[in-house]
Amino acid sequence: MKTHAYNPHVSVDCVLIGFNGESLKVLLTEQSETPNNKKGSGMKLPGRPIFDDEDLDEAAHKVLLEITGMNDPYLKQFKTFGAPDRTSNPDDLSWLEETTQVKMGRIVTIGYMSVIRITNKMNMNFQNHKVTWCPVQELPRLAFDHKNIIEEAIREIRRTSKLYPAILFELLPAKFTALELRRLYEVIYDKEMDVRNFHKKITAMPYVIALEEKQTNVAHRAARYYRFDKKTYNKLYGQY
């Protein structure tokens, strides 16, 4: 069997952003305990040094597959982080070196991101990894510069969705209510939106189609469902 050597200078980190209809979350993994009890800062993004014979995209896909069981997620390289001091925390560095059994150098990391809808039926296979969906508003202390990487990923979604709103509908179910769409805008842009203005906004989106169908089995007044029309969208903005 071919062995793969870790590259001690380049890593990939994956920012998987999820929405459960209520808040924006990011998938974090726990830094596993090393034989010498090196624990690092606690939580981190899924990621690792690349192998020396490995392409960057390949490494990112393998990281996410291994941790989540997602086989072919939409993963986008969004920014590369290379501040000279990004691995200067000695706890994190020794944790990394013990985990990989490799002496690390200056590490530049390539950030990848993906967005998904979090559901109760979600069938992720987290295997032996301790993972958690953490609300982006309540990030704990994170290893390395991972807090900064997450913030940049959210800025990237904000920028992208302004110009390319299709990305937002990846975060919603096939049928969604105006409230769910508004809540998504609120968490992405981090500000409350006026209900009436938001309804005007929906009317101005020709690719958001009001359905005849309404919610059932709800205590409050049943809300109308909407759907995202990819065909209309692609006509306006080109293939997503």
Place this chain on the structure above:
Amino acid sequence: MKTHAYNPHVSVDCVLIGFNGESLKVLLTEQSETPNNKKGSGMKLPGRPIFDDEDLDEAAHKVLLEITGMNDPYLKQFKTFGAPDRTSNPDDLSWLEETTQVKMGRIVTIGYMSVIRITNKMNMNFQNHKVTWCPVQELPRLAFDHKNIIEEAIREIRRTSKLYPAILFELLPAKFTALELRRLYEVIYDKEMDVRNFHKKITAMPYVIALEEKQTNVAHRAARYYRFDKKTYNKLYGQY
């Protein structure tokens, strides 16, 4: 004086795209001759390994400043390239190692890009560098994977300009004719455009303002000038 050590694993490369009203060009530099006559493939993008104490953005700015004299160009990190075989050409690798006097490892390069208008009055200070503006349609053999990096940069401009047309007006003079704007679209999208349809397209751009002024001293019928209205644009698309 502090000495800076080259990092043998990470580099930056700058794709400076220019438009002279006629064709799209990219700035290339010649691989300088080494003491042992190692010449590499011939031409390359401006770029170099980063120094070990240097941030990525900082390195890219310094590269462009050193080669062009441009002090504060708009430079955007657009993609990181890390195919394991990207430095597999032995001529290029030995040229690089002789130039830097450092044994290189696997090199991942961070691609930066910028767009500018090429004019006769352009006051670039190329110092001792042999540089050339090469039409992107006529690229010679290039070092490493630089041809691929240039192609990706042009795809990036195409994507960006579709959603964020302001970037195109960086490539035009303050007053431009419909022909110049059409020619720019043609070279960016690499296809001819129908004159009549293109005039409709201009009319549909509220941020392109027709001026009363026309060309003077031209042999053909004087064409009307247009200008890009940043205020109207920003209202529509937000700050550029």
